Amino acid sequence: MRFLTVLPIALPMATAIVCLFLREHARAQRIACAAGATLHLSVAVTLLCRVHAKGIQVVQAGSWPAPHGISFVADLFSAIMVVLTGIIGLAVALYSVRSIDNARVSLGYYPLLQVLLMGVSGAFLTGDIFNMYVWFEVLLISSFVLLSLGGGKAQIEGAIKYVVLNLISSAFFVAAVAVLYGLTGTLNLADLSRVAESRALEGSLTLPAILFMFAFGIKAAIFPLYFWLPASYHTPPPAVAALFAGLLTKVGVYALVRVFTLVFVHDVGVTHGILLVSAMVTMVLGVLGAAAGRDVRRILSFHIISQVGYMVLGLALYTPLALAGTVFYIAHHILVKANLFLVGGLIQRAGGSYDLKRLGGLSSSHPWLAALFLIPALSLAGLPPLSGFYAKLTLLAAGLQSGEYLAVAVALVVGLLTLYSMIKIWQEAFWKPVPADAAAVTPGVTVHRVLPVAALALMTVLIGVCVGPLYALSREAGDQLMDRRAYVIAVLGEGR
Amino acid sequence: MSPLILRTASDLLRPLLLLFSIFLLLRGHQEPGGGFVGGLIAACAYVLHAIAYDVAGARRALSIDPKTLTGTGLAVALSSALLSVTLGKDLMTGVWGKAELPFFGPLELGTPMIFDVGVYLVVMGTVLTVFLELRGD
Numbered sequence: 044m045r046f047l048t049v050l051p052i053a054l055p056m057a058t059a060i061v062c063l064f065l066r067e068h069a070r071a072q073r074i075a076c077a078a079g080a081t082l083h084l085s086v087a088v089t090l091l092c093r094v095h096a097k098g099i100q101v102v103q104a105g106s107w108p109a110p111h112g113i114s115f116v117a118d119l120f121s122a123i124m125v126v127l128t129g130i131i132g133l134a135v136a137l138y139s140v141r142s143i144d145n146a147r148v149s150l151g152y153y154p155l156l157q158v159l160l161m162g163v164s165g166a167f168l169t170g171d172i173f174n175m176y177v178w179f180e181v182l183l184i185s186s187f188v189l190l191s192l193g194g195g196k197a198q199i200e201g202a203i204k205y206v207v208l209n210l211i212s213s214a215f216f217v218a219a220v221a222v223l224y225g226l227t228g229t230l231n232l233a234d235l236s237r238v239a240e241s242r243a244l245e246g247s248l249t250l251p252a253i254l255f256m257f258a259f260g261i262k263a264a265i266f267p268l269y270f271w272l273p274a275s276y277h278t279p280p281p282a283v284a285a286l287f288a289g290l291l292t293k294v295g296v297y298a299l300v301r302v303f304t305l306v307f308v309h310d311v312g313v314t315h316g317i318l319l320v321s322a323m324v325t326m327v328l329g330v331l332g333a334a335a336g337r338d339v340r341r342i343l344s345f346h347i348i349s350q351v352g353y354m355v356l357g358l359a360l361y362t363p364l365a366l367a368g369t370v371f372y373i374a375h376h377i378l379v380k381a382n383l384f385l386v387g388g389l390i391q392r393a394g395g396s397y398d399l400k401r402l403g404g405l406s407s408s409h410p411w412l413a414a415l416f417l418i419p420a421l422s423l424a425g426l427p428p429l430s431g432f433y434a435k436l437t438l439l440a441a442g443l444q445s446g447e448y449l450a451v452a453v454a455l456v457v458g459l460l461t462l463y464s465m466i467k468i469w470q471e472a473f474w475k476p477v478p479a480d481a482a483a484v485t486p487g488v489t490v491h492r493v494l495p496v497a498a499l500a501l502m503t504v505l506i507g508v509c510v511g512p513l514y515a516l517s518r519e520a521g522d523q524l525m526d527r528r529a530y531v532i533a534v535l536g537e538g539r
Numbered sequence: 540m541s542p543l544i545l546r547t548a549s550d551l552l553r554p555l556l557l558l559f560s561i562f563l564l565l566r567g568h569q570e571p572g573g574g575f576v577g578g579l580i581a582a583c584a585y586v587l588h589a590i591a592y593d594v595a596g597a598r599r600a601l602s603i604d605p606k607t608l609t610g611t612g613l614a615v616a617l618s619s620a621l622l623s624v625t626l627g628k629d630l631m632t633g634v635w636g637k638a639e640l641p642f643f644g645p646l647e648l649g650t651p652m653i654f655d656v657g658v659y660l661v662v663m664g665t666v667l668t669v670f671l672e673l674r675g676d
Contacts, residue, residue: 046624053630056617063610106623106632115630 047093048102048117050086051125051164055079055132059157069148073140076153080136083160084129091122095516099523099533101170109170109534110231116170116534119520120370124167124297127377130502131289132160134495138385139282141491147193147280155192159185159286166294170534172306173220173230175298176213179262183209186291189283190275201278208271212261219254226251233534235306236527245309252307252314256299263295265355266325269348273332276347277340277397281388284340288347289381293373296354300369303358304524311361319359323453326352330460339387339397339472342464343380346423349457350376356450357438365441367514367521372438374513375422375430375506382419382499389492390416390472395481399468404477413473415493418500420469422507424462430506433514542591549591553600556584564659574655578662586670594674605667612660619653 058079065071094100100117103109117125135156143152162182169175187209191202224230226247227238239248257268264272276288299318307314329349336342354376357369387397393409394402406413422429435458442451506513523529560581567573589597623632635649 045629049630053617053621056613060610060613060617063606063613066606102629104629104631106629 045100045102047086047090048100048168049104049115051083051090051129052115052161052168054083054086055157055161055164058083059154059161062153062157063151066149066151066154069145072148072153073136076156077133077136077140079157080129080133080160083164084126084133087122087126087129087164090117091119091126094119094122095519099530101534109536110229110234113174114170114231114233114534115168116233116530117168118530118533119516119523120297120300121167123370123374123516123520124293125164127293127374128160128163128167128290130499131286131377131381132156134381134385134499135282135286137495138285138388138492141489142280142282142388144193150192152189152192155185155189156286158182159189163290163294167297170232171230172223172232172235172302175301176216176220179213179216179294179298182291182294183213186287190279190287192279192283194279198278201275204271205275208261212258215254215261216258219251219258222254223248223251231534232301232305233531237531237535239306239309248307248309249313252303252310253317255302255307256314256317259295259299259302260321261295262292263299263351263355264292264325264348265351266321266328269325269329269351272348273341273344276344277338281384281391284387285381285384288343288384289377292347292351293354293377296351296358296369296373299355300358300366300524304361304366305527305530308361308527315359315361318355319447319450322352322355322359323450324352325349325355326453326457330457330464333464334460334467336464337399339390339399339402339468340384342468343383343387346383346461346464347380349461350380350423352457353435353438353454356454357441360438360441360445360447360450362441362445363518363521363525364444365438365521366524367517368434368437368441370520370524371513371517372434374517375434375503378499378502378506379419379422379431382496382503383416383423385492385496385499386412386416386419389496392492394472399471401478401481402472403475403481404473406473411493413469415496415500416473417469418503420465421462422503424465425458426462428507430503430510432507433510437514437517545591549587553584553588556580556587560584560659564655567655568652574658575662577655578659579666581659581663582666582670585667589671589674594671597671601667605664605671608660608664609668610664612657612662612664614657615660616654616657619650619657622650622653 058075061075062072065075094117102115104113104115159182162178162185165178166175169178187206190205191199226244227235229235229238261268276284303314326349329345329352332345333342336345354369354372357365389412391397393412394405396402422431425431425435439451439454560577563572563580564574564577585597585601588600620631623634624630626634633649633651635647638646638648640646
């Protein structure tokens with residue numbers, strides 16, 4: 044069953060085709076999309092089990108041998124990311140059932156959602172740097188449309204910022220690929236890893252490395268390239284925002300981790316040094332933006348930035364434990380952040396607004412919503428026994444091990460400020476009495492909305508309570524990321 | 540105002556453009572051409588019609604929703620990629636069959652060709668969807 048490795052790409056495409064043919068029937072599309080997402084998740088879990096049991100899985104598309112053809116490679120990190128894609132895809136598909144109106148559905152919301160999932164899965168599974176660019180384009184183009192679909196002025200404004208910045212990033216990406224190809228004569232990641240070790244290239248790889256850092260840095264929203272994110276992520280409907288917040292910036296982080304563990308490790312002092320500084324500044328500025336915010340979705344958007352800082356910190360430390368921390372952190376973050384954006388949608392439903400000034404009294408009118416908010420919020424801040432605590436703990440341990448005390452101190456302070464901004468939402472939206480100018484409430488908090496939120500919250504708690512399996516998996520993934528030789532052998536075969 | 544010259548030209552050109560697009564599609568296997576450029580030219584045939592007459596007329600002439608074209612094209616491309624999997628090979632491996640035609644002799648047909656037909660339909664459908672939507676009904 045080698046086909047299993049590319050099935051997470053083929054399946055969303057098939058679902059998108061089905062949804063496209065069902066475009067006149069909104070209800071049938073909703074069912075098809077949810078069914079497709081369920082299948083996608085189960086395939087992803089099967090793939091993860093297989094990679095865990097049998098090692099790195101490789102498929103050569105068109106049976107062209109690597110490095111001449113395009114390889115699809117599933118190592119543990121890729122497989123974990125695909126599983127997370129499946130989880131978020133399913134949660135968003137369920138949440139969309141009631142929250143995405145028929146007008147958006149008739150404009151093609153569901154096919155685009157599935158194409159986005161296809162692009163994300165493809166970016167995680169490809170073993171070829173140019174093919175990764177193609178998957179980025181697939182997911183970006185569908186995200187452009189999803190972001191602007193059926194929206195008013197504010198949504199279009201956010202979409203324009205997003206589109207422009209991402210086009211710039213894509214231009215840098217393709218330029219970096221061109222430079223890299225000119226230097227090495229190959230695009231296959233495993234082959235690149237092999238060629239990059241040769242002495243002849245010493246020094247000249249730093250230029251493409253910086254170009255890649257810039258391209259992926261924009262997508263991942265790290266300092267100083269993050270400003271587009273809070274300007275666009277708060278505008279679309281909550282289901283779309285959750286998908287973007289949970290998944291899309293993490294594709295950038297994934298790409299950073301992939302190329303800066305597999306290819307560009309010739310001059311760790313420079314490249315990973317820049318990443319370390321950038322990670323620290325990203326954490327601080329992101330959380331300061333969140334602490335100053337007055338709008339639920341803006342606060343959450345700024346948190347994405349500060350959290351991306353933690354993930355990049357693990358990459359910058361570049362030890363097996365730190366990379367394990369990055370993998371764990373990404374897993375925890377995707378679940379929690381997507382959930383918080385969905386909860387944000389529920390807060391808007393229950394309180395009529397996203398503006399903290401106009402919210403209040405939700406803890407007495409919707410006590411279950413308070414619980415659903417508190418779990419991911421405290422997990423994001425890193426309180427035990429939730430998933431965020433172990434994610435931060437792993438990174439802090441790695442930082443202490445590497446002697447980066449400044450980074451550890453920054454991470455701790457940022458955690459405290461995260462807690463502060465979460466408590467701010469809590470106080471304003473839940474504890475404060477209902478303000479005089481409270482917005483009118485549209486009833487309609489349905490089971491379709493609450494179910495995915497509750498399921499994601501449950502996962503956060505479960506990861507925290509039985510942390511062992513995911514931690515062990517992250518450690519394995521971290522070790523695998525450090526072992527470039529195994530990746531090269533898996534793709535190119537022995538004797539290279 | 541009815542642009543008589545444009546209308547006459549578009550009526551004459553449409554079948555020619557469609558034929559030429561199929562020629563390019565088939566030629567693309569070994570020489571410059573292919574599904575992408577073929578699809579663009581096929582779309583041009585109907586774009587020209589929409590400019591000479593109107594969008595509703597172009598939709599009638601097309602007689603099939605361009606979104607259905609896109610969906611069909613995607614399905615064709617995906618199934619050509621999956622055919623090799625059902626034969627136990629890796630995704631997108633070329634599968635070839637030979638047909639003996641009267642007069643023309645042997646003809647080799649393979650999945651890359653089917654994939655290109657899919658690309659042709661997707662490009663044609665997408666270009667027409669965008670153009671006809673923007674031009675309005």
